[in-house]
Amino acid sequence: MKQSSPLFLIDLLKVFAALLIILHHLSSYGQIAEDARIVLPSLMTWLFEYGRYAVQIFLVMAGYLATQSLTRFANAKLNGQNLLRVIINRYLRLFAPYITALIFTIACAWIARFWVNDEFVGEQETLGQFLAHLFFLQGILGLDAISAGAWYVAIDWQLYSILAILLISFSSYQALIWLISIVAVSSLLYFNRSAQYEAYFIYFIGSYGLGVLAYLAKNFADKKIQDLAKFAIIAIGVIIVISTWQQVWLRNFLAWFVALFLFVWGNTSYPVRSGSKLKASALSAIAWASPRSYCAFLIHFAFILLANTLYIALGLHAHESGILAISLMVGVLACSSVAANYLYCWVELPSMKLRI
Numbered sequence: 003m004k005q006s007s008p009l010f011l012i013d014l015l016k017v018f019a020a021l022l023i024i025l026h027h028l029s030s031y032g033q034i035a036e037d038a039r040i041v042l043p044s045l046m047t048w049l050f051e052y053g054r055y056a057v058q059i060f061l062v063m064a065g066y067l068a069t070q071s072l073t074r075f076a077n078a079k080l081n082g083q084n085l086l087r088v089i090i091n092r093y094l095r096l097f098a099p100y101i102t103a104l105i106f107t108i109a110c111a112w113i114a115r116f117w118v119n120d121e122f123v124g125e126q127e128t129l130g131q132f133l134a135h136l137f138f139l140q141g142i143l144g145l146d147a148i149s150a151g152a153w154y155v156a157i158d159w160q161l162y163s164i165l166a167i168l169l170i171s172f173s174s175y176q177a178l179i180w181l182i183s184i185v186a187v188s189s190l191l192y193f194n195r196s197a198q199y200e201a202y203f204i205y206f207i208g209s210y211g212l213g214v215l216a217y218l219a220k221n222f223a224d225k226k227i228q229d230l231a232k233f234a235i236i237a238i239g240v241i242i243v244i245s246t247w248q249q250v251w252l253r254n255f256l257a258w259f260v261a262l263f264l265f266v267w268g269n270t271s272y273p274v275r276s277g278s279k280l281k282a283s284a285l286s287a288i289a290w291a292s293p294r295s296y297c298a299f300l301i302h303f304a305f306i307l308l309a310n311t312l313y314i315a316l317g318l319h320a321h322e323s324g325i326l327a328i329s330l331m332v333g334v335l336a337c338s339s340v341a342a343n344y345l346y347c348w349v350e351l352p353s354m355k356l357r358i
Contacts, residue, residue, distance in 0.1 A: 009270060017291045023056040023151075027053075038324055061213065062212050069217040070221070094356045103149065142202070182234075189207045301341045304341075305341070308337075
């Protein structure tokens with residue numbers, strides 16, 4: 003099923019998750035984060051502890067949208083000849099805004115090191131570290147990340163590639179659903195609970211797999227496949243509930259609920275922009291921000307570096323002013339939005355023509 007118009011829930015989740023992860027990073031890095039806690043201790047602590055759960059939203063949506071993209075080959079089955087092309091095109095789709103944001107972040111980190119003595123700024127980047135980031139290998143090689151969002155881009159490409167390989171490896175979607183369900187449960191209950199797997203797709207495929215199942219249950223042409231995918235989603239939910247007898251993992255519940263939302267409302271179009279100007283403005287803002295959310299996710303860490311540099315270089319940190327720290331956070335959000343727009347218009351949109 004190919005969507006011809008923007009979908010409201012997809013766009014809303016993209017914008018919400020991107021905003022939440024930016025706020026999480028703002029609450030986590032630098033002197034600004036520490037001073038902002040003076041004014042908003044509960045909110046900043048909540049963002050620090052739970053803001054990272056936005057990653058689950060990203061992962062479930064990524065699985066949903068990747069399946070939408072790859073099931074175009076349901077009738078003309080994906081084969082070995084074009085599998086590599088599909089995987090490389092995905093790499094090219096991610097690469098241009100990613101590398102642009104990475105270079106900008108390196109420049110901002112270089113400036114920050116003159117004034118900011120903090121672990122989150124990191125050591126001077128090496129050529130090997132930069133090359134590893136180019137090929138999404140930094141996590142696998144155990145190298146420090148240049149930017150806070152770089153790891154997710156690498157994982158997204160791994161997961162997309164694995165899904166493409168599974169689609170070519172299984173002639174039956176029934177078998178594919180069973181395999182994805184088993185792997186997803188293994189990830190949610192075992193691999194996702196061990197940090198040693200964080201650099202690999204297996205750590206995240208539980209949430210991603212729920213997104214895959216949600217799309218198949220909602221949109222796949224074959225009714226039998228839809229029913230099997232629905233059963234798999236329900237069964238995984240039951241397993242998640244049963245697993246709470248051992249330990250409660252909120253991120254598993256969040257991933258499952260997001261999958262349910264996508265199953266029920268994933269094809270919901272935008273409401274009619276009539277009535278109050280506030281509603282129309284909010285819908286327009288979501289429609290504008292959604293396609294730029296990937297760029298905002300990539301670029302915001304550079305502005306966190308710059309904001310902390312400004313805060314310390316001008317001696318503003320000496321006042322320990324929570325209001326001033328929060329003002330700079332708002333500035334980071336504003337600058338990230340503006341930069342994301344330019345990154346989207348000048349880099350991401352033109353780069354979409356880079357296809358094999």
